[in-house]
Amino acid sequence: MFPLDGNGGYKVSRYLLDFDWQAPKTPFEAATTIKATATQALSRFDLDFAGNTLHTVTVNAKAATAVRDGDELVITPAKPLAQGQAFTVKVTYTADPTQIRHRDDAIEDYGWIPTPDGTVLYPQPNGAKMIFPSNDHPSRRAPITFHITTPPGLTAVANGKLTDRAEQADGRVRWTYDSEQPLATQLAQLAIGKFTLVDSTGPHGLPIRDVVPDDLVAPTEQYRKLTADHIAWLEERLGPYPFNRYGVLVGDTDLGVALETNTLSLIPKADLLGDQVSAERNLVHELTHQWTGDSVGIKTWSDLWLSEGHARFYERLYSEAHGGVVFEDTMKTAYANHDQWRHDYGAPAEPTEPNLFKRMRYDGSALVLYALREKVGQETFGKIERAWVTKYRGKTASTQDYIDLASKVAGEDLDGFLHPWLYGAKTPPMPNHPDWVVNPVQS
Template sequence: MSTAAALFLATPAAATDKGPGAPGIGDSYFPNHGNGGYDARHYRLNLSYQPGTDLLQGKATILASATQHLTRFNLDFLLKVDSVKVNGRPATFARSGLHELEITPAHTLTRGTPFVVEVTYADTPSKVPVPDETGGFTPWIATADGALALGQPQVAWWWFPSNDHPLDKATYDISISVPQGTQAVSNGIKTRERTSNGRTTSTWVMDKPMATYLATLFIGQLDVRTGRSSSGLPVTTSYSKNLGRYDAAAKESVEQTPQIVDWLAGQVGRYPFHSMGGSVTSALPGFALETQTQPVYDPRFFSSGPDTYVVVHENAHQWFGDSIAVKDWKHIWLNEGFATYAEWMWSEKLGEGTAAEVADFFYNDLPADDPFWQVKPGDPGMVDLFHNATYYRGGMALQALRTEVGDAAFFSIIRAWVRSKEHGNAETSEFVALAERISGKQLDALFDTWLFTPGKPATSPTGAAVAAKTSSAVAEPPSIAKIKKMHELLKEHKP
């Protein structure tokens, strides 16, 4: 038995008040995501990957704490499992559906007691069956020189066992062994790298809580660059070596990450992590994703030249979505609406249209009979989770709030939100309550109108009357074409 296992060995529970943990954490849209009965605290992943064959071998060590007397518990996972231990002792395991791994420990786990789970596994992730609930989307992309793990809301199932829901964040250390000459990039800070017997192993540490879908793995022939931000934080950027015509524009854009993060911090408050960066893959995933401290970009964002708007969007998520994660996926506008509004503020910084002008343009550009207005960003439904309304109407809601309470109160609200919810989880009602407390205004009607009421609001986000489509008042800020093009790709292949 390992020292860690002995340290966290649970004693048998009383005969009463015990049973299996739930196979889902209780999400409104994804009831089978996550699991009940325990809280994951830390993941230690020791992985070995072979490009070409797509063979992934791993050992996941999970430190968790039981939230009830547990006779059995689940992990979300798709790959073939060789063995499972709980507190150093062999445990029985079985499949329930495609992605549920049911584990029965040798002894009941006592509520409130930490325990250690060890899962060893080996499989080819690109060849595992795809569950219906992902819409046919496979977030593991095998390439000629490596692989990419990138998806939302599901991705962890394809490369490590987990309690797969943003409500159960944890810290991580991820060690990945690849053939010498191949590079591997993950989240956080690379603390170690060594080469032996033709293989290179690097270790990445994420010391702040992270939702499972924000963990990423980028393996291939990469141009990896390291540096420091103006505040002294380590910066890691990585680029596939075969980006071709996208290469120069991609690097020019993503290399501006430290400056963009500094600007965002000036707007909303202290950057919440100890490193930053970004990766551009040639795998063409069809979107960008805010993977914690290391956003990943499809190179086609840079097909027309440098694009800093997408870099702003994904790094705004480091606050809104990563540090502050949703309690339930129905609150997704708290991620996407805020990141979209950050783009609009960036437009103002660049002199390409104020945030108010951009918000009013999108409001006026979409006629009242457009289906866009029937999606409620505050509760869009699973099918419309990444609908444009979640982004644009979510951003309009923030502009409407800014119009109602004024700039001073608006930014006080945003900064207080970031500070009070740092590294936690949140829901819409909590943001509304905070906004009302700081502004001293009753705001239920405003948020109901913009987030929960189908149909086009009677006035624009700045309080202006509806403009006629032929009116000269519907001026197009210079940033609009860039923002529209970026959003077309941003959610193209998300399920």
């Protein structure tokens, strides 16, 4: 899936982004510096890089040959790189913040998402390459340092911690953020606009920083202030929150879907201006991803069910206890539709690229976790979940990793149970619910 995304031969240890922002939908000068180590001898290597106007490429401060091939930037350094050699790549370019691509699934538009006075990012699934040259694959994670220079009156925010704010002689402001932990490029966030930063404290003194367009501070406060309670609820089930800080970035856009960007979830304004049940479902969904999807990353896109399925599972579970639909009823409905979803969108762990973010990866994958809970019991399931986010904290993991860990914790081989749920053409019987029926497939 996305066979041209991600590149071998090297491992990135850090990205440094330097953006000289001008105005919405206006090209600006940018530079990306990549610190990496060659994992094999390299006479050339690729970066994922789409659009934008390329200016220069250097490797270890020496001019390199660079050729664009579709969304690939093929770089030939002046001197070949030896296996194990550390090297630094610098790419300068004019960035185009109008770049948007479209998918016919839950994602819809992704890339640079304009706002009235700036931008937010929606890089998922493979849109980071429209923003900066990178190794754009969910398993290729590295920390990011952001340097963003803005005109007076605008605020820049990004993943992680603000480490510096410096006013320039011309009145422009240079903001520096450190992501603090490695992250997948699809979960990078950078937003610019007229923002109010709303600080509060979560469980155990956790810093919470919401980033809110000035005119949306009061209208969104009712639901944003619930974040600390949401974190506490999830910590009871998944253990300690895995990062140093969290916050909600309110998107002043018509974006149809939220995104779990590391430590700063992007939530469209419409999600925070409606009814409380819907608002909390979306907030808890993106927050859950900080454990499953962000801290515990996926190795391949076929493992996406682990990320989205967990987020939907806990979102539905929370909602039941807070005015929403009964959890078991949502699972029974998903069960009835499961064969149809398998037919239309592929089994939970066998998506195709066009169907990656369809219903099967959400309620359809939450149903797999529900089936596992019914199989092993709630207590053992809880132990599996906490072991999962603990063992793989800060790492990537696969579907087989989850099956193996679940089997170890449960004290029984669960491969034979989970494999048909994840890969089979037909939906297996639901444990403890012999009366549940799967609807016939409609062609």
